[in-house]
Amino acid sequence: AQSVTQLGSHVSVSEGALVLLRCNYSSSVPPYLFWYVQYPNQGLQLLLKYTSAATLVKGINGFEAEFKKSETSFHLTKPSAHMSDAAEYFCAVSASVYNDMRFGAGTRLTVKP
Amino acid sequence: SAVISQKPSRDICQRGTSLTIQCQVDSQVTMMFWYRQQPGQSLTLIATANQGSEATYESGFVIDKFPISRPNLTFSTLTVSNMSPEDSSIYLCSASRLGGRDAFYEQYFGPGTRLTVT
Numbered sequence: 235a236q237s238v239t240q241l242g243s244h245v246s247v248s249e250g251a252l253v254l255l256r257c258n259y260s261s262s263v264p265p266y267l268f269w270y271v272q273y274p275n276q277g278l279q280l281l282l283k284y285t286s287a288a289t290l291v292k293g294i295n296g297f298e299a300e301f302k303k304s305e306t307s308f309h310l311t312k313p314s315a316h317m318s319d320a321a322e323y324f325c326a327v328s329a330s331v332y333n334d335m336r337f338g339a340g341t342r343l344t345v346k347p
Numbered sequence: 348s349a350v351i352s353q354k355p356s357r358d359i360c361q362r363g364t365s366l367t368i369q370c371q372v373d374s375q376v377t378m379m380f381w382y383r384q385q386p387g388q389s390l391t392l393i394a395t396a397n398q399g400s401e402a403t404y405e406s407g408f409v410i411d412k413f414p415i416s417r418p419n420l421t422f423s424t425l426t427v428s429n430m431s432p433e434d435s436s437i438y439l440c441s442a443s444r445l446g447g448r449d450a451f452y453e454q455y456f457g458p459g460t461r462l463t464v465t
Contacts, residue, residue, distance in 0.1 A: 277458040324389060331443045331452035334380050337390045
């Protein structure tokens with residue numbers, strides 16, 4: 235079975251500061267890992283995904299994530315936060331195209347001016 | 348990529364009634380899923396919609412409450428039956444398929460249906 239744990243339900247950073255959102259996964263098979271962003275009253279938008287190619291994955295809006303098998307982690311980072319990054323972020327895991335996606339509880343990112 | 352549309356986008360319903368949500372994908376997909384996102388929470392899988400057979404439900408979800416159909420490779424419906432205020436949520440349709448040169452899979456989400464039960 236697959237699952238993800240997002241550490242920190244709420245992260246607050248200053249504009250221009252590093253963004254680090256933590257995600258640890260559990261999977262009995264090599265996982266596919268995803269980060270989604272959800273802005274208030276909007277749907278899910280895919281930020282990036284890991285599909286067993288490069289371990290450092292670059293996504294949209296300057297975000298990237300690194301797959302670390304030894305740490306079972308897939309943390310999301312952005313070097314410099316922007317006010318527009320304030321949103322809810324979800325980490326998700328799936329075993330394959332035939333399996334559903336399991337979501338973490340979400341991390342709400344606040345960016346202070 | 349695949350584009351998923353859902354109807355209705357939102358609805359306000361009376362308790363005790365039922366609502367059917369439609370999910371249409373613009374191309375054939377391998378799997379279709381239904382999720383629920385309760386206010387302020389993460390997404391929870393309701394069921395996997397199987398083409399031509401009964402859906403596979405997650406623990407805590409039953410067919411009588413959430414009947415699902417998937418008559419073909421691009422369409423599915425979710426019905427929320429005998430609604431109560433606790434059913435007020437966003438319901439999302441999702442689809443996945445193999446894609447790309449590396450045959451890794453892609454997963455897509457619909458915009459969601461925002462349901463309020465009064």
